[in-house]
Amino acid sequence: MSYRGFFGTSLAKLPSKKALALVLGVLVLFFAMFVLRSFGELGDLGIFRITGFPTTQNYLLVFQNDAERRPTGGFITAYGILRFRFGVPFLDFGNVYDPKLVQKGEQFPDSTIDSLIGGPLFPGHGFRDGNFDPDFPTTAEELIRLYRLGYPKAKFDGVIAIDFTAFENLAKKITPEIIGKTGLFSQIENRVQNIDLHNPDQLLERKNFLSGFAKKLIRQIVFVPPKYSAAAKSILNSLREKHILLYFHDTKLQQIVREKNWAGELPFVADSDFLAINEGNYGGMKSSRYLTRDIFYDIEFTEAEDGSFVPLANLRIILAHRGDTAEPISGYYKSFWRIYTPLGSTLTAGEIDRGFDDTRRQIFGKIVAMNPDETREINLQYKLPLSVFSDGIYRLRLIKQAGSSTDHIRVTVKLPLGFETVSDEFDARENLAIFETNLKSDENLALKIFPDTIPPRLAWQNFVGGIQKINLRFNEHLEESSILPENFLLNDADFRNQRTDAVSISRVQFVPPQNILLELQGVSEECREWYSLQFSGVADRHGNSIPDTKVTVVQWLDIAGENCDPENLL
Secondary structure (H helix, E strand, O other), X not given: OOHHHHHOOOHHHOOHHHHHHHHHHHHHHHHXXXXXXXXXXXXXXXXXXXXXXXXXXXXXXXXXXXXXXOOOOOEEEEEEEEEEEOOEXXXXXXXXOOHHHEOOOOOOOOHHHHHHHOOOOOOOOEHHHOOOOOOHHHHHHHHHHHHHHHOOOOOOOEEEEEEHHHHHHHHHHHOXXXXXXXXXXXXXXXXXXXXXXXXXXXXXXXXXXXXHHHHHHHHHHHHOHHHHXXXXXXXXXXXXXXXEEEEEOOHHHHHHHHHOOOOOOOOOOOOOEEEEEEEEEOOOOOHHHHEEXXXXXXXXXXXXXXXXXXXXXXEEEEEEEOOOOEOOOEOOEEEEEEEEEEOOOEEEEOOOOEEEEOOOEEEEEEEEEEOOOOEEEEEEEEEOOHHHEEOOEEEEEEEOOOOOOOEEEEEEEEOOOOXXXXXXXXXXXXXXXXXXXXXXOOEEEEEEEEOOOOOOOEEEEEEOOOOOEEEEEEOXXXXXHHOOHHHEEEEEOOOOOOOOOOOEEEEEEEEOXXXXXXXXXXXXXXXXXXXXXXXXXXXXXXXXXOOOEEEEEEEEOOXXXXXXXXXXXX
């Protein structure tokens, strides 16, 4: 292929600088293609599409501090602009405290946040607080919009978000000496003592430090081929665990990252349960770094009168602030938590500060505030829509928050007795299923539910209220119409004495939901005597009936008399 055919023009007709740049770009791209082959799945993105070769491509890079967790990962502590010119990358860093990126006339997306960070000293909503929406594609477009309010001529082809955990994990694999033994967070803290005091000189130092850090890391990755594999594994792991998020205007690229779950989307899931727990730390400190998050999600399916399922969810989130009072890093914590559930979920118990829907999901919002060494809980109970159960399967999608690393979650699903469950993800135990993990990435769970085909089982039988009543308790709810007096027969077993009582059952009474009370006649008072009870036909609410069954009922009285020698008692 000629140069003209490949590039659409002749190198001889290009100005010398452009021709040189084009040749350099070709060399860089061929080298980059070789590099990406070592990066496995990353190569699926396509180097030509990412760089826009032979034209230009611009990406907005946001660096998120996950120690101060925000909806898409963390507080935007710095940003950069990645430019590709003829495939050659150029990276420049910017200052998020640039006055042009603070828009005093802009309203915060949610009035609840005004109560957390508003006030006379708040400069106004702007770029650095633009990652309010947990759905990264939505946030990416918002960041581009907010940036262009300050720099109207800026044009971007996508947004890339990287948090400190991704940086740190990559550096540990590639060049651990640049972060030292204490890690990236401590490096920044040591260099910028007043990291949260908005000191312009120290903010510039933070920008310069991140810029130098990033450039050293990139040089180590690009120019040391033996480290390609380790770099690829680290980057892919950060993509899977949502420490790196990608958004592209190129529809094909965006489709690829969506399919790989690298897009940071908050998906709409039909015919499924859905749980996304999202923290927004707006206290101005890094207390999220010292927060433990234990999540317990219990779903119980009960049965309505018509036999249909009624799914009820109990959500318990335990938050413990294990940091010290060490401002400005760790101290008073205040945040806005949002719990995303299926559309149609109805709160039945628990306190929230805001409840709303976004036309696709039901959202419960709660403000949480606490000091170090304190614990807070969010407890909610809500009815789930029937759509979470379809085709005999309960499905649940757990969405990991970008930037989080400490979510321990346990899910239990309980069905009425008699039902059986099978699952590849849950630990299925008859009518109970359990799933437990430290949530590193999104989880898709499915639980196959098999109808009840097992008859009720008699749990226990005993005399109650003297000697003329017997209580029968079964292991599940009974169908009242199946309890017929003619199906019950009681006889004296003559086990302890030879006197035969002429016993009979005068009344059979159903005691909802799973007891039967037999009223008797003719039972003689004995310290110990055995009676034989025979019954059949008792059914559960699914029509599973007990066949002919014979059990023993013992009259157990504390009296003296014949056959009551303690040595002979059983």
